[in-house]
Amino acid sequence: MISLRGIRKSFKVVKRGSGAKAALGALFRREYNIISALDGVSFDIPDGEIVGYIGPNGAGKSTSIKVMSGILVPDGGTCTVSGLTPWTDRKTLARRIGVVFGQRTQLWWDVPIADSFELLRDIYRVPRQDYIRARDRLVDALDIGSFINTPLRQVSLGQRMRAELAASLLHSPDVLFLDEPTIGLDAVSKLAVRQFIRTINEERGVTVLLTTHDMNDIEALTDRIILIGKGSILYDGAMSAVKSSRTAEGLPVEEIVAGLYKEHGL
């Protein structure tokens, strides 16, 4: 169960004009803009559900995930994930959640993927037997076996993302946050990743919150979407309802979402 109530977070961003004069002025006096990244975000996700978290770039998707995983402390509001407040129970919560940031890597660059897995096992203090069972299952489901002994720097992006997914599930979390897990992947890898997300959700009841810009990911995985824009939740409901409410039935899903963004002035 994930629950957010009125989560707010703003960032201070240095304001500076262009040109030499402004640059010189900034040495002595800095002006800041307060950017509201999250402006009272509330939603609930019951256990075992897959939710697509969508919105244009800069809408606050990643910021929300950072709040829910305990990396960022919000300015206000309450949040519980598996009954814990992320920023006060960061270490306890860490054992129950898995996180994949599609644009970052958690595996060690120079060492074989298998060694990274071993280190993660020790970091999460997973008992040997449980670890071997989880690893074998993941290696099999994600088809990692052929490159598990290759250093990370020598594998392709699609292979890397599959390894990242496996790495975030070695400690068998109940909740999985996926921040753009299909970014930059080819069709085959995308299908593999989607299939895998569906499997762990169905077989192990893992709750999944997924951000993506590829609406096909959402269509393939779930009907529930949460739309965020400019730090606020604009829509929380069924994707099918959005589709059927539109006159232009049969439009590609990208067009529908673009229309949705436009409607909300994003």
Added chain:
Amino acid sequence: MRDLIRPYTSMFRVQFIGQLQYRAAAWAGIATQFFFGFVFVMMFTAFYRGGTAAPPMPLENLIAYQWLKQAFLVLIVLWSRDNDLDNQIISGHVAYSLCRPVDLYALWSARLAANRMARCSLRFAPVLIIASLLPAPYGLIPPPGIVAALLFALSLMLGMLVAVGLSMYIHTLTFITLNNTGLWLIGGALADFASGLLIPLPLMPDWLERALNLLPYRYMADVPFRVYSGDLSGAAAAGAMGIQLLWVAILFATGLLAFRAVLRRVVIQGG
């Protein structure tokens, strides 16, 4: 207990093994170490020959100090740094480390200790062996006894921990500055001077030596290297090593608080 420290020992092991890959850097390092070793030894020998006042430290002790400095440089020098860690902080990849069920300060300290010990393990033996074979007064004298040798080993480890504690402060500050160049440059230069790596503390004016005694830096290098030769022995050695231990405790305790304070206001930018 074993389970409690498992993440930290595992990180230490992986990092130690990873550092052993850099063999070319080690060979180049050894060559540099000999070059600077000879420069410093010849310079101080010349000073002592030309000097008229009674020297504050016997020449053979001073030369032992120089060779030990070359042998254990990467273990105790502040600028023996972990670039990957800074890159993680600057690029935001640290986001992953922040959602692990471990104490990140302890995990990174283990990692820094592993870096220093692994780099040093590849370099110190050739320098010690060859320096011991050099003719007097240019060679490395053995320690006066087994007690001095053991105290030196202990003191050297404490010195390494002081260096790790100070390095963690620089990594903590990198969260704020998001650029590590200046911090290491200024910190490294200050530490090199204040720890006695450029000029041993006994050779400095009294007022300066007294002032530097109040800072943590001399406990990285000056103390262990003088314990080796017996320049610090008995009560003086025990007292200095007690202060080393105190500095380790102070640096890690305050460093942990500072690290936590910084993490509370950390902002990971970008998607």
